[in-house]
Amino acid sequence: MPSLPPIRPEDEACAEKAPGGGAFDAPAPDDNGALFDYLLRLGDDSLVLGQRLSEWCGHAPSVEVDLSLANMALDLIGQATFFLDYAGEVEGRGRDGDALAFHRDVLDFRNCWLVEQPNGDFAQTMARQFLFSAWQRRLFAHLAGSADAQIAAIAEKAVKEVAYHAELAAEWVIRLGDGTEESRRRMAEGIEWMARFVPELFEADDVVAFLADRGIAADPNAFRADYEAEVAAILAEATLPPLPQQRPILGGRRGHHSEHLGHLLCTMQFLPRTYPEAVW
C-alpha cells in the first residue's frame, strides 16, 4: 500500500501561516504572527464588550444609566478601532479595523469569554463590567509602557477612560450588593456567573510570553494579586461573598467561544455582510 509522501518542511511552514488556517491553534510565535494575534485579543475584547453594552441603549433602568452604558460602549469601540486598525497594518494583507470586525467568523475572534457573556439583568451586566474593567485598567496601565509605541499610545489614552468604567461598575456592585434583598440576590448571581471567566484573563500563553519577553505585551500575572485584592475589597464592601473558585473556562484566545458570540456577531455583522459597500 503506497504511503503518503512526506510533508516538505517548507509546505508545513506555509500551512501554519495559511489565511484562516489553524483557527483552533495558537499561531507560531514569530514576530508578526504573535503581534497580530495579541492585537486581535486586545481589539476583540473591546469590540465585543462594546457591542454587548450597546444592546442596553434605550433599555437601561434610567436615562443616566442609559447614557453611561452607551458612553462606555463608545469608548470600547474606539479602543477596538485603534487596535484592529493596527492589527490590519501588522498583518499587511490590506485589512483595516472594519474588515477585521465585520468579516471574520467566530473561530477567528480572540476575545475572552467574559466579554461575550449575555447582558442578563442590569446586575449581571455590572458584575461583568466590574470584573473586566478592573482587569483592563491594570492591563492598559502596564501596556502604556509597552516597547511597541502604537500599543503604548492607545493604552495611555484608553486607561483614563477605563478607570471611569471600573469606578462606575464598582459603585454599582456595592450599591446593588449592599442594597435590597432582591438587588443583592441578583448581584450575587451575576458575580457567581461571571466568576468562572476570570481565570482566563490571567492566562499567559506562548503569545503573551513571547511578546512579554520583548517588552511588548504585559504578563497579566504581574497585576493578578492587585486585581484580586481590589475585587475582594469591593465584594466585601458590597457585603457579598468572595469571588467563588470555580472550574475555569479557557479558550477564547484560541478561538473557542460560547454559543453567545455567534449570535452577537450575527447582529453586529449583518449589515456590512449583506450590503458590503453600504455607506451612510
Added chain:
Amino acid sequence: MVAAARRDETAGLWSVLAEVPDPEIPVISVVDLGIVRSVHPDRVIVTPTYTGCPAAQVIERDIRAALDAAGYRDVRIETALSPAWTTDWITPAGRQKLLAYGIAPPTRSAVACPQCGSSDTEEISRFGSTPCKALWRCRDCAEPFDLFKCH
C-alpha cells in the same frame, strides 16, 4: 527671511483653525479645546479627545473643509495619539467660553454652578450627553448643568 515666511504661514493656519468650532460644543474652537498639537507649513497635527468620541471624524472633516476653503489644500492633517489629550490643554479662553455657555469647565477642586456660581453642587451622573461631560446639579439654584470632566 525663510524662517519669517514660515512663521507667517503657520500664523495663517492657526487663525483658520481658531475658527473651526468643536461640533459638540460649538462655542469653543478646536484650538481652544487643545486638540491642535502642532502646526507646520505642510501639516497640522491633531489628537483625539476621547478614544471613542464620535465627534473625532467630524472634527477632522471640518478642519479639512476650513483649510481647503482658506486655500491650504496641500496641508495634511495627521493624528497623534500620544501624549494623550488632557483637559489641562483647554486654553483659558476656552474655559471662559465653556462657562459662559453654561458648562462648568474641568476642575480638580469644588465644582461651581455655571448659572449662579454656588459651590454647593452634586453629581447626578458620571456620564452626560457626550463622553466628555458629566451631569451635575446645583443645590442652591436647583439647575442641572454639564460639567466638562477632568480627563
